[in-house]
Amino acid sequence: MVKRTRYLRKMSLAEARTAFFSALDEVGFFQAAEEEIDVRAALGRVASRPVHARIPSPHFRSAAMDGIAVRSEDTLGARGDAPKFIPRENFEYIDTGDPLPEPYDAVVVIEQVNEVEGGVEIYEPAFPGKHVREVGEDFPQGAQVFPANRRLRPEAIAACLSTGNPTVWVKRKPKGLFIPTGSELIPPEADWGVGKVPETNSQLFRGYVEEWGGEAHVAPIVPDRLEEIRKAVLRALEEGYHFIAISAGTSKGREDFTAAIVAELGRVLVHGVGIAPGKPLLLGLIERTPVLGLPGYPVAAWVALVQFLKPMLERYLGCPAPPAPTVQGMLTHRIHSSLGTREFVRVRLEWRNEEVLVHPLPGGSSRLSTLTWADGIVEVPEGIEGYPKGAEVTVELLPR
């Protein structure tokens, strides 16, 4: 039997965040490395430097409408009741987008041109630049096309290419490794006997890390032996991962190994956080590499990822996601929570007439179904013991 877990003093969520992020700050973890890549491969990546127009866009004067290119001085005096004749040699037919030929400086739209013997008649004067797209009117040369610290969207990529920027500097994706530990774990494709548990928490890590802008890798399952886990961690450090998650399998005792290894190779910053699910979380640092000791129960692991790994990646990339949308609703059952613990309750929503009914999902942190079926989360702060049935609560919506 494994030695029982001994927590450091359990910290509140806020204390744990401060302890973790300030230690990461001190070792320079948030100074993201950058790389220059083809802008066409940069969709969703975060710019590490602002992009400026090397070439103005547009880069030549052109017609903004189909019509005729004219010298504006030739159009002076044209009126509806006194059309002005322009001889054939003094204008050129032009399509939208065509370069404006010398010596013309304005365009008269085709609908206002009357073809007559030897030329055309027009009914209005055209000022210089009329219906002309000027050089740089979209992006002047040198103007900022895209700021740093924002994700490149499709229109930004088009804008970079339009201004002579075939490559951009982006933050390097932080690369994380998930190490599943537990002698009971098996790959889902293996044969499941009694006592064997398919390893699936890596899928949470992988999916969320990629959603949050990182690059996720999953190590082979490591049996419950301190030396084996230690070796896996040392290998991950050697291979240059930016962060490591050690997943504790489904048994509580296993976190001891993580704590022992992190304490030996680096520093344990947080062990035990006042959150439910997610209390057994361990946060540490080995040199510049954050190490998360994740609880084995899937919902606990999920809370730990959302509360710590998500803000960590956002700070690394310098690009926080907008807050999740919320709705107000009425609780259909009471929620109980412990004083000193921030509880994350999975709920389903039911829209009934004008009212939103909030149904808490029963079942503990071992039940992944409470997460797959949930529409949102109700957070119960540390200072209260829950909410009574009928209470008006705020629900943070989960992505669909």
Place this chain on the structure above:
Amino acid sequence: MVKRTRYLRKMSLAEARTAFFSALDEVGFFQAAEEEIDVRAALGRVASRPVHARIPSPHFRSAAMDGIAVRSEDTLGARGDAPKFIPRENFEYIDTGDPLPEPYDAVVVIEQVNEVEGGVEIYEPAFPGKHVREVGEDFPQGAQVFPANRRLRPEAIAACLSTGNPTVWVKRKPKGLFIPTGSELIPPEADWGVGKVPETNSQLFRGYVEEWGGEAHVAPIVPDRLEEIRKAVLRALEEGYHFIAISAGTSKGREDFTAAIVAELGRVLVHGVGIAPGKPLLLGLIERTPVLGLPGYPVAAWVALVQFLKPMLERYLGCPAPPAPTVQGMLTHRIHSSLGTREFVRVRLEWRNEEVLVHPLPGGSSRLSTLTWADGIVEVPEGIEGYPKGAEVTVELLPR
């Protein structure tokens, strides 16, 4: 000079949508094909069939806490002031997650176990099933794990793997081809001379189609010759693309070719929509393949994609995105719009104290910068001529 565009009767946005989607419905376009794939490769894909638990999760009885496995009948009568002795041969130490060995049916948590000579003392009776994870308590055998028509999120993938579903059926990604046309267009890596325009609208198509769940391909640039464009369209049809976008370059006259080709090979459903930007949009159908004739100006192309291609892909995949978040704010300048046109005005937002100021971005649909700098869109409906300065308007936020 190219022949001038002749529009079909210009339709309103609502009429155009009805004409387009009902024609697509008639030819069975929305009956998406499905494919079976590894669930680990299914992140973000849309399930085409509900997933059920082939194996219950968990698939064996196990301890929910660290402690001792006992027969509940052996614990009857235990009290704080009258502990009950259980001899060593009548219990087993057990860790969270371990299978519950026969003949035990309950777990007493380790904190409530007092080790004494020859066995343990406990202080409370344990009912049958106490601290036991029952078979199927997360997902019973045969229960629905995931519904059809929803995108698979990380927890859904973990749930599928936990219930014996290593593969899932998903909607096949609709595959679209973007055909850039225009003799003035050049690949952005080529030399830009006067009159040469880098082709960048394909980046809008590619980025958005992928964001909306499709698979985007880009054809080589086709010069402005009817026969060449016709050949490119025929090739795309042969290659089995689910939808085709023909992009008109930057010149208006070019849409004639698209209209002529679609009319010859299939049906023009819509030509000219009462939207700005985006009016020159053409929508057609060649057998079962929708063809979009996109305006050449980038913001016009973007509006056309958002208003038609996005709902088309959502209906194909059966999985509409939630509506964009909105904010209310005060216009800092008047917006002018034509009667009968739905105008999509790009705006920047400024948070000043409690108030949100809404700044319309000047410049027409040729200016990509109005899109890259915009925080959101104000829609002006067809029946009004705009909004005065100071008006309270609703802003649909753009994704960041």
